[in-house]
Amino acid sequence: MTIFGMPDTMFIVFVATLLAGSLGAMHYLTVHVLLGKPVNDTTQDRSGSDVVRDRAADGGQTDGGR
C-alpha cells in the first residue's frame, strides 16, 4: 500500500517526525495558552535587582544568593 507514492511505513515516518517536532508546540498551546497555566519561571522572582545578571555573568558564584 502506498500513500502519496511512498510505502505507508515511510509515510508514517514522515508523520512521526512532524509530530515529534511539534510535541513542544502542542504542549505549550494546550497547557499554557488554552488552560492558562503559568510557566515555571523563578528568574522573575530574582528580577528587579542585578542578581540575575550577576549570576549569569559570574558562572553562578552568587555567594549563597540562591
Next chain:
Amino acid sequence: MADVNPFYLGTFIVYLLIVLAIGVWGYTKTTDVMDFWAFGQNMGPWLATWSFVANFVSAVSVIGFIGAVYGEGYALMTHTIFGLMLGTSALYFAVDRVRNLDLLTFPDIIADVTGYDAARPIAGTVLLGNGWLYLVMQLVGASLLVTAITGVPYEYMVWVIGIVFIAYTVLGGLISVAWTDFLQGTVMVAAVLLALGFMLFDLGGFTSINQQFGALDSSYVNPTAGGAYTALGIVATIVAFFGTIFTEQNNIVRIAATKDVRTAKLHLAASGVILSVFYSALVILGGATTVALDAGGLSIETQDGAFPTLITEYVPDEVGIILILAVMSAILSTTDTRLHSTGITTARDIYSYFRPESGDDSQLKVSRLATIVFGITATAAAVNPPGTIIELYNFRAVLLTSAFLLPVYMGLYWAGLSGKAILASIVTGAILGVGTELTGGLFGVPSTFIGVGSALLVLLLGSVLLSGSEPKGGAMAGD
C-alpha cells in the same frame, strides 16, 4: 577553473554586504560583555526562534542531507531527522529547568550540578575543540559550494567567507549573530519551500516525485533503506542526535539569552514545528533532486555534489539564486553561531576561571580576540583540511551525548545526586563512548549505547556509594 557566473557572484556579494552591515549595526548596540555574549539576556520569542532555526540548519543539513537522500533515500528521516526533532521537543520540556538556573554556558551548568568549578575549563576545552572542528567543516562546505556555483577559486573564496563572518561576529557578538540569523533563517526556510514548489511543478507533483524516486530504487522510499539499517543501529543514531540538542554550547547560550522562561519555552516549541516542516520539505527536495538529475542525465562525482549540480546544471538562474540564498543562509548562520560560541567558551569558561578577578571589559576583549583567533585558524585549516578533521567530526555526536546527556540532565533533576558520581559518569561515558566508536563498536553494540549505558551505570553506582559525601549545586528547589 569553472567559468565565473556573474549573476550568482553578484548575488553572493550583495548577501555578504547585507550581513556585514548588520554586523556594524550590532556593534553600535553592544555596550557590555553580556550584550556580546547573550544579547543582554533580552532576546524575544521571534528573534530567539529564527535564530535557533537558522543555527540548527547547517551546510551538513542542506548539502549533506540532500546528498544523503541522493545516496540512500528517505531513510535519513528515520535515523537522523526523527532524533533531532524529538531532541528539540524534549529540550522544550527541560528548558524551564535550564533557564531557571540562569547560567550562561553548558560548562557553567556542569559546574553547578557537580559543585566543582574546575569542571568549567575542562568541559569548556572539550566543547571548544568540538566547536572549532565544526567551524572548519562548515567553512570547507561553504567554500566548496560557493566555488562550484560562482566559479571563484576555492583558496580565495574560503578567505572571503572567513573574513566576512569573523568581522560581523567580532563586531556585534550575539546581537549581530541573532539578527543575521533572523534574516538568514526566514530566507532559508522560504527559499527551500519555494524551491520545492518549483520542483513539484517541474516533476509533476508530490506523488509523482515519490513514485519516480521509488522506481529508481525501491530502497530509496523504504524507512530502513531496504534493510541497510538495523533497528538497533537506527535507535542508537536517534539517541546520539537526540543528545546533541541538549549538549551543544550554542543551544545553551541561546536559552540563556532569552528574556524569560516563557520565551525560552516558546522558541523551542515554535522551532520544533518550523524545523520538522523544513526538514520534511528538504528530504522531499532531495528525492526530487535525485529524480531531476537522473532524468537530465547529469552525473556527479560524490553524493555531496547533488545539490550544487541541481543549482548549476538543472534549474533556471532565477531559481538557482533562490537556492544559493538558502544554502548561504544555512551555512553562514551556523558558522557565525559556532564562532561566537568559541569566543564565549574561551572567555567565560576558561579565561574567567583562571582570572576570576577580571572585569567585564577584559572578558569582552578576550571574547573578541578569541573569536578572531579561532576564526582565522579555522579558515586557515579549511584552506587545506586534514582528513583527520573529517574523521574526528564523526565522533561529535557520540562524544557529546555519551559524556554529557545523562550525567548533566539527571543532575538537574536528581537533588541528592553526588557531584563526584556525575564527574565520574561524564569521564566514563566520554572514554567508553568515543573509545568504542574508534574501535568500531563492541560485540555489535553501537558506541552510543556503550557510552550512554556506562555513564548511567557509573552514575547509579556512584550515587549509592557516594551519596551525602560532598555538597553539590544542581537541582532547583521547588521545581
